[in-house]
Amino acid sequence: MIHQHRQQERERESQREKKSHCMQAGMHCRYMLTIDLSDMYWSDIILFLLSRCLSLSLSLSLSLSLSLSLSLGCWQGEWARGARHGRHRKALKKALDGVERALTQPKSSTPDTALKRCVELGQQLGCVEEMAAALTEIAQAFQGTQPAPVASSAAAAAAAAKQQPHWQHDLALDSTNPRYAHVSQLLTEAPDVAEYAHGLALTLQRQHYVVVDRVLDDHVLRQFIHEVKSAHRDGNLKPGQLAGGRAGANTKYVLGHVRGDQVGWFNQDPCHDSSSGRAELAITEETASDPTPTTESAQADRSQPRCWQGSGLRAFTSRMNTLVQLIAAFVPELQRIESRSEAMITCYPGNSTRYIRHCDNPHRNGRKLTVLFYLNEEWQPGDGGEVRLFVTPDEHQHAAAPADSDDETEASASPTPSGSVEQAVTIPPRANTMVIFFSDRRVPHEVLPTNVPRFAATHWFYDADERAEAEASAGTAFELDQQIEEERIRREIEKFEATQAQAQMVPAKNQVNSPRDEPMASDVIAAAATGGASHNKPAMTAATTAAASTTADLGMTSDSGRDEATPVSAPVGSPIESASDSPGHTPTAWSHRVQKSDDALIVRVDTDGLPVEVHVDNEQYISITVKSQAPGTLSTRSPLVLDAKALGMDATTLSVKHIAKSGVIKLKAQALRPGNT
Ligand SMILES: O=C(O)CCC(=O)C(=O)O
Numbered sequence: 098m099i100h101q102h103r104q105q106e107r108e109r110e111s112q113r114e115k116k117s118h119c120m121q122a123g124m125h126c127r128y129m130l131t132i133d134l135s136d137m138y139w140s141d142i143i144l145f146l147l148s149r150c151l152s153l154s155l156s157l158s159l160s161l162s163l164s165l166s167l168s169l170g171c172w173q174g175e176w177a178r179g180a181r182h183g184r185h186r187k188a189l190k191k192a193l194d195g196v197e198r199a200l201t202q203p204k205s206s207t208p209d210t211a212l213k214r215c216v217e218l219g220q221q222l223g224c225v226e227e228m229a230a231a232l233t234e235i236a237q238a239f240q241g242t243q244p245a246p247v248a249s250s251a252a253a254a255a256a257a258a259k260q261q262p263h264w265q266h267d268l269a270l271d272s273t274n275p276r277y278a279h280v281s282q283l284l285t286e287a288p289d290v291a292e293y294a295h296g297l298a299l300t301l302q303r304q305h306y307v308v309v310d311r312v313l314d315d316h317v318l319r320q321f322i323h324e325v326k327s328a329h330r331d332g333n334l335k336p337g338q339l340a341g342g343r344a345g346a347n348t349k350y351v352l353g354h355v356r357g358d359q360v361g362w363f364n365q366d367p368c369h370d371s372s373s374g375r376a377e378l379a380i381t382e383e384t385a386s387d388p389t390p391t392t393e394s395a396q397a398d399r400s401q402p403r404c405w406q407g408s409g410l411r412a413f414t415s416r417m418n419t420l421v422q423l424i425a426a427f428v429p430e431l432q433r434i435e436s437r438s439e440a441m442i443t444c445y446p447g448n449s450t451r452y453i454r455h456c457d458n459p460h461r462n463g464r465k466l467t468v469l470f471y472l473n474e475e476w477q478p479g480d481g482g483e484v485r486l487f488v489t490p491d492e493h494q495h496a497a498a499p500a501d502s503d504d505e506t507e508a509s510a511s512p513t514p515s516g517s518v519e520q521a522v523t524i525p526p527r528a529n530t531m532v533i534f535f536s537d538r539r540v541p542h543e544v545l546p547t548n549v550p551r552f553a554a555t556h557w558f559y560d561a562d563e564r565a566e567a568e569a570s571a572g573t574a575f576e577l578d579q580q581i582e583e584e585r586i587r588r589e590i591e592k593f594e595a596t597q598a599q600a601q602m603v604p605a606k607n608q609v610n611s612p613r614d615e616p617m618a619s620d621v622i623a624a625a626a627t628g629g630a631s632h633n634k635p636a637m638t639a640a641t642t643a644a645a646s647t648t649a650d651l652g653m654t655s656d657s658g659r660d661e662a663t664p665v666s667a668p669v670g671s672p673i674e675s676a677s678d679s680p681g682h683t684p685t686a687w688s689h690r691v692q693k694s695d696d697a698l699i700v701r702v703d704t705d706g707l708p709v710e711v712h713v714d715n716e717q718y719i720s721i722t723v724k725s726q727a728p729g730t731l732s733t734r735s736p737l738v739l740d741a742k743a744l745g746m747d748a749t750t751l752s753v754k755h756i757a758k759s760g761v762i763k764l765k766a767q768a769l770r771p772g773n774t
């Protein structure tokens with residue numbers, strides 16, 4: 098009750114404040130225009146005064162002095178009320194400064210620009226009535242004077258002042274809802290920003306994605322890049338997981354050829370300062386500049402550090418929130434966006450790491466918009482790592498080339514089974530580029546293999562209702578996030594199985610790598626599949642199946658766009674073949690074989706007699722690094738036989754990944770326990 102009363106009181110106050118600002122704005126324009134126009138046409142006016150219309154001259158000068166004194170009085174009064182209404186005050190001041198500048202620079206200012214500025218000011222402050230009245234007065238004052246256009250321009254301006262700005266017709270938000278107060282305010286205070294957001298919103302609706310360039314100022318961008326690189330350098334990004342989640346409880350696994358990024362989830366809180374005693378992982382209340390609250394839901398792995406050193410991330414999220422909310426103001430289906438995930442900071446380390454085609458929200462998991470932001474200042478064509486979106490623009494809108502595509506954004510079109518045209522749009526991951534798209538099935542996407550380290554920040558904005566529904570069926574937001582990841586891997590597995598089946602039917606001559614794949618092609622060897630020994634272990638889960646079956650793909654990709662052919666593949670369960678057996682590929686010396694029996698899982702690596710370094714990583718991965726120079730500790734000479742069980746891994750399957758760069762081959766073997774994914 099008290100709360101409601103206070104709310105009403107605040108609304109009344111804000112109405113009063115607005116009225117007073119409107120009066121002030123109207124008077125200001127009246128005053129400035131009167132001076133300005135009198136100044137410009139003083140000879141006419143003097144002539145006019147002397148010859149015919151004393152009353153008008155009186156009215157003009159009266160209006161001048163009255164306006165001046167009222168204006169000053171009002172101005173002072175407003176200053177006295179001061180800081181409380183800081184934001185509106187500042188906007189008004191800025192707008193009035195603009196009018197003043199336009200009016201007091203005769204060279205650049207004509208009566209028309211001055212009048213136009215007043216019209217804009219009225220719209221900007223939501224004072225259309227008051228401004229129209231002021232301009233009507235000006236028109237009347239100049240009626241019958243020379244030159245005649247002043248009066249008619251002022252009359253036209255008075256009529257224009259009554260019109261709502263163009264973008265207002267498309268406003269989707271309920272501006273009376275206090276939840277949107279700050280957005281409404283932003284829209285009215287800065288019509289040019291509103292116009293810009295309106296354009297982005299229309300593009301998003303038409304294309305299902307929109308690209309925004311130059312999102313951050315240079316110094317903020319540099320700061321953010323510095324922070325992201327530090328997080329990476331400090332080891333705060335971990336290999337992206339395709340399923341599992343809770344540290345220690347579930348098995349995690351990594352398929353670099355499906356998803357090769359290193360990931361960290363962060364909110365924008367600074368790291369714990371031990372002197373302040375503040376809780377390290379607390380999620381702060383959002384400030385006015387950062388009004389979309391985070392949810393805890395994206396904290397898929399609480400073992401990861403979530404604190405952040407530096408101000409760049411906060412500055413970025415604040416800008417992103419504002420932008421998304423401004424765009425959402427024009428898009429009916431975005432009205433229920435109320436929260437977003439934490440920042441997912443990713444690094445694709447190069448070596449052709451990629452993320453295969455997928456949807457972020459295939460089955461109503463609550464994600465409404467995906468927002469990607471890139472941080473690669475030195476990116477050049479040929480570096481790879483472009484994001485490729487597969488979009489089918491809204492049929493009801495014109496569906497030609499993407500409206501916002503620049504020189505580097507490529508688009509190609511191909512018909513879908515339903516007959517509509519799917520476009521593949523390839524966007525370079527250049528620093529300061531933001532890509533916003535619908536997270537659902539409208540926008541499948543992939544990250545093309547990257548040859549250089551590639552950094553990005555990804556956020557998801559949630560639809561409150563869909564998210565609540567999804568959480569209700571999942572249990573908690575935390576479990577929901579796990580399900581989202583599992584969903585994702587399930588689809589990726591299906592995809593891989595499909596492409597494998599396809600690859601077995603594809604003749605070798607079609608298995609040509611694109612130039613983008615070359616660095617991999619020369620180093621890659623054929624994969625192993627699990628051996629045939631029967632065992633009584635529980636049926637493999639989808640995830641373990643994936644790990645086993647995808648050993649047949651070693652990251653060699655086609656550049657055909659939609660469906661990745663798997664150029665060299667051995668059917669699951671078949672004996673190992675070397676890539677050198679497969680026509681069209683550079684033979685290599687490397688080979689490995691995975692054998693599995695009831696009580697052992699063995700990988701045998703033949704590196705042609707070169708030394709290898711073995712590293713067992715938290716009981717889940719075995720890294721086998723083969724180097725031309727033996728690097729130290731646990732090194733041995735191949736052929737090397739690794740018994741996963743003997744290494745304490747108790748594994749039933751082993752997937753192997755190659756990362757090849759400048760002569761170093763790393764075999765990453767991952768053991769998965771049954772029933773744990
Ligand atoms: O980094 C990118 O460009 C896209 C990442 C992505 O699609 C994802 O993480 O779901």
Ligand SMILES: [Fe+2]
Binds near residue numbers: 455456542
């Ligand atoms: Fe994605």
